[in-house]
Amino acid sequence: MSDNTAVLLQAMRMGGALPPEIVEYMYHNGAFLLFLGFPQASEFGIDYKSWKTGERFMGLKMIPPGVHFVYCSIKSAPRIGFFHNFKAGEIVVKKWNKEAETFEDEDVPAEQIPEKKRQLKSMDNSLAPYPYENYRSWYGLTDFITPETVERIHPVLGRITSQAELVSLETQFMEDAEQEHKETHFKNRVDRQNPVRTRFVDQHGLPIMKIREGYEIRFQEIPALTVTKHQVGIDYSDRLYVLLRGLGGDWKQLLAEMQIAFVCFLQGQVFEGFEQWKRIIHLMSCCSNALGSEKELFMAFIRVLFFQLKECPTDFFVDIVSRDNFLTTTLSMLFANVRDSVHGGAELKKKTAQFKQYLTNQFKWDFDCEDGGGEK
Structure with missing residues (x-):
């Protein structure tokens, strides 16, 4: 400080x-x-x-x-x-x-x-x-956000926008090829000599879109995880370790990214920030084997998430966060993992139980119902 x-x-x-x-x-x-x-x-x-x-x-x-x-x-x-x-x-x-x-x-x-x-x-x-x-x-x-965090994540062109600058994969491919004067550009052109070529389309035949290069927020890649009651016992600690190695072993940078993602959504109104925030919470909630070795990270994670939820406008939960009950479902996994862990330690269990009680009192969320979480 x-x-x-x-x-x-x-x-x-x-x-x-x-x-x-x-x-x-x-x-x-x-x-x-x-x-x-x-x-x-x-x-x-x-x-x-x-x-x-x-x-x-x-x-x-x-x-x-x-x-x-x-x-x-x-x-x-x-x-x-x-x-x-x-x-x-x-x-x-x-x-x-x-x-x-x-x-x-x-x-x-x-x-x-x-x-x-x-x-x-x-x-x-x-x-x-x-x-x-x-x-x-x-x-x-x-x-947790440092100047290095901003430099690593911020779009190259210097602007974060809630309306993504989209371009089709096909257009991006052609622009990249033309810029680099690659032979592939000419092989893939559509003209009289090349009337047909493979296009970048989805299963419905619609063009696949991506954020134009230079405009994307450069978040760390985190695999999407589906968290349901049927996944009790599944552990993704190996993915967490890979992610931390990609951040130079600095767990504070993972929480800094979580904070930037949250601000991008809350204040910047950028939906991709919300998606990255969710991905980090999902990953952290499914890493029971890492609770001992990364105890400091999990203690700080609880504090960061507590402050974010405490500072949110009330309608934020009604309109976005409570949708599909993703927080109750996901955090039910975290609370169960910490409760059953033999390596997490008494302090982490105490802080997690206090956080769980706060959410139950404040938002009327039930983390102990049979289906893995929901509103009372």
Whole structure:
């Protein structure tokens, strides 16, 4: 935890508005985001809060150093956003492109930074302060995310969008072949010399689509697992170990990915984030053999999931999370595995039992019914 973060969390515990000395401290040590040319009366947000922009809006000031998620939307269009690791005193500049209806980077050369900082004083009334009232919630949702996590997962082209940029596999193949000037491009063209060729279609004859290269969120590949009452005893610890090796053996990066996936869905409205979040929960719930060797991971996993569910809007569960009861079905497996484990230890069993009781009380979920989980 950085010194800036510690100062802010201490101020949050005091409640109410930030003391003047903290405001002054963050003005000089926080980051600035200039978001130029963004239309009035449009949605703009950072982390856990969004607003409708006013006529003079030009960005944000006093952003706490660390990883944040910035997002926007115009005319009720799908949200687009980005993660960024803001450094103390950094000035990030984005410019709105009206024609493309998206934002673009505007680099600030090092020699221009002093002049930019002098200009900030004249722009002060057009810069909204970071919403510190939500900082503790944001920190709790993202405490495992590091700059390395963002660099590893973030789309190459720098934008996360809730409306995927799709392209058919056939088109992607042709574009790749043409770009690389490969002979296969000419062999697979449809023309008078090549009227027929194998196409990329599904069993119904429809083109197979994928997210265009550069736009995809680069999540770790996790096999989809079907979790039902008939799978009691099945263990996927070997898959967890493979996944952790792919992350350099750092289990904190798995939880960081779980947190990024959750934020992508909750704030970015990206469904693939929800799917990755589900896949991680499914995998973690089916690894009874790993409970001993990865005890720290499972303890932290329970805490991360508890905080995510605690911070969710109420209708989030009604509309999405409770659909098909995937959480009750899946977590029933986790709770049973921990309960029956001889290697998990007393502390993990205690924390898991407390989490189970919280979910039962808060959401009226029954994890002990015969069919593996459901609502009371």
